[in-house]
C-alpha cells in the first residue's frame with residue numbers, strides 16, 4: 490500500500506514492471522466455442538506472483554484474443570459471476586491461483602450443466618426461473634415473534650450464498666441426468682431451507698419440495714457442499730433437514746392417517 494492507494498498483487502496488471510513478474514510463463518488451455526461446439530485453444534502468458542485464473546484469462550483477452558468471452562464482476566469472490574470449470578471442477582476464477590497448478594496442465598471451460606453461450610460464459614437464466622417459482626417469504630400473522638439465538642445462527646449460513654451456481658453445475662442430477670424440469674438443485678434447497686426455517690414465515694413449501702422440486706432425487710453425495718466457495722454445508726444443513734421435514738410430513742403413518750381423515754371430512758377435496 491502507498492499514499493492511500495492499495496496495490497493488489499493478486500490483481501496487478503500482468504506484465505507491468507515491478508509488480509511481481511516471476512520471469513516465468515504459464516500455459517492455459519481455454520475452451521473457445523459456443524452451443525454448436527468448439528475446442529480448447531492454448532495460450533501462454535507471463536506469470537505474475539499471486540495471479541489468479543481470472544487475471545490470466547483477462548490478460549489473454551487483452552493481448553491475445555480480444556473476442557474471448559468471460560463473465561466477471563467483483564474480482565473478490567463476492568458476486569458469483571466468474572464461475573467456470575478448471576480442470577473439470579467448478580471454481581471461481583477470481584479465487585483460484587495459477588500457481589496451484591504448477592507442473593500440471595490448466596484447462597478452463599464453461600459450466601457444463603447449463604447451455605454454453607460463448608467460450609467461458611454459460612446461460613444460467615434457468616436458475617432464476619426456478620427461483621421465481623419458490624413460494625416467497627410469507628409473514629406470519631402470529632405476532633409478536635420470538636427469535637432465539639439458534640434461529641439466527643441457522644438462518645445466517647444460507648444467506649451467505651453468492652449464487653455462483655457451482656453447486657448446481659456439479660450435481661449429477663442436473664449435470665448427468667438433465668432433470669432440470671423436475672429438480673430445483675442444491676442452491677434452491679439452500680434457499681428453501683432459509684425460508685422454511687425462518688420463524689416469521691408461515692408458508693408451507695414441503696409439498697413443492699417433494700413434488701415440483703424433486704428433493705427425493707438427491708442422494709446426498711455431498712458434491713455440492715465440496716464446491717461451495719462460501720462454505721455452506723449444503724447437504725448437512727439444508728438438504729438433510731428438508732428431507733427430514735418432508736419425511737415427517739408425508740411418510741409418517743400418523744400424519745398420513747390424519748390427512749386421510751381430514752380429506753374425508755372435506756369431501757375428499759384435500760385427501761391423498
Ligand code: SF4
Pocket residue numbers: 659660661662674675706707708709710711712713714723724728
Ligand atoms: S448432495 Fe444432492 S444436491 Fe448435492 S450434489 Fe449430491 S445429489 Fe446433488
Ligand code: SF4
Pocket residue numbers: 649650651652653654655656657675676679713716717718719720721723
Ligand atoms: S450454495 Fe454455495 S455453491 Fe451453491 S450457489 Fe450458493 S454459494 Fe454457490
Ligand code: FES
Pocket residue numbers: 561562563564565566567568569570571572581582583584
Ligand atoms: S468476479 Fe465476482 S466472484 Fe469472481
